[in-house]
Amino acid sequence: MTRRAAAALVMVLLATAGCTPSPAAPRDPGKVVLPVKQVEVAGRLYATKSRTLYRFSGAHLVKLLTGVRVKDPAVNTDGSQLAFAQLQEQSSTIGISDARGDNLQTVTPAAGPEGKLWAFAPRFSDDGQRIVYLSDRGKQESNPQNLQPNDLAVFSQDLAGGAARRLIAPIPYTGGDSDPAFRPGANDQLLYTTYLYGGAPLTPVSRLTWMSLRTGARVYLSPDGARNFEPAFSPDGRFLAFVRAGSGSDDLYVMSLASSFSREPQPEPSEAATLLQAGIVSQPVWAPDGSAIAFLMLVNGSFDLFILPVATDAAGSVHATGPAKAVTHGSFLDADSRLAWSP
Known part of the structure; x- marks a missing residue:
């Protein structure tokens, strides 16, 4: 090769070096993928992918409820x-089964006088005898000429029998409330996310809401204009993990909550919350012993399962004791479906 030819080749290579095609967008592998260095999961941790329920335990992964399209597992x-x-x-509908996914029972109707019904996000009481969940039962008949609100409300139901009871009427045309859960050790208290419009000018907001089931009193735990959602109680009921939306992020925070219901906690407790994990985080859940928080996080276009070790310090604050570890890799888990974790 002549010097001129060699020089020309070098110039071509330099000219094209900055024009390499961008990497292809990540693709769903169609299965749950575990990293080469697996993270052992203490107890049993439940998540869904493509509406299929999976259980992570130790280094094992098991598919449950084959043929059933599942969202929002609870235990x-x-x-x-x-x-x-x-x-x-x-x-x-809301289904109940044993831990293996057998002996399936359906406890809410798929339709009623008002038409077909939706039900989501069940959570058990401490004794396992009641659940709270979301439903659009009682909605008004609606059509394109006469649109009526079709918002999800929080319901309670005794699993031994009896009618479902609506606990909260949602604010119309917001989509309804979400994320209901009994407080561990104090099942006369409920926490959920209220969706509404707030601020000036009015914008969609989401506020953590604390409710006394004895009196029906409710109080916001986050300020007007906030975007806080997906609250998750620690096993002892002392702390609350939640997601706070910011500019281009959904970060994981944790805060403490007074032991007894308070009508007007000021300032709002969420304002003193501690940041645990920055990023695009979804669906936090605590380990049964309170030693970790699992969540889904967006990494390279895929929502994957992570576990963050945490501890409570002498001052009574929760902090991370190490980095979050990936349980899955490039698995495209369902970011809109709750996680559940049991011993």
């Missing part, structure tokens, strides 16, 4: 029962 205190939303074409 009772001793881990013997699962609750979850069963998705159909134009409706969903």
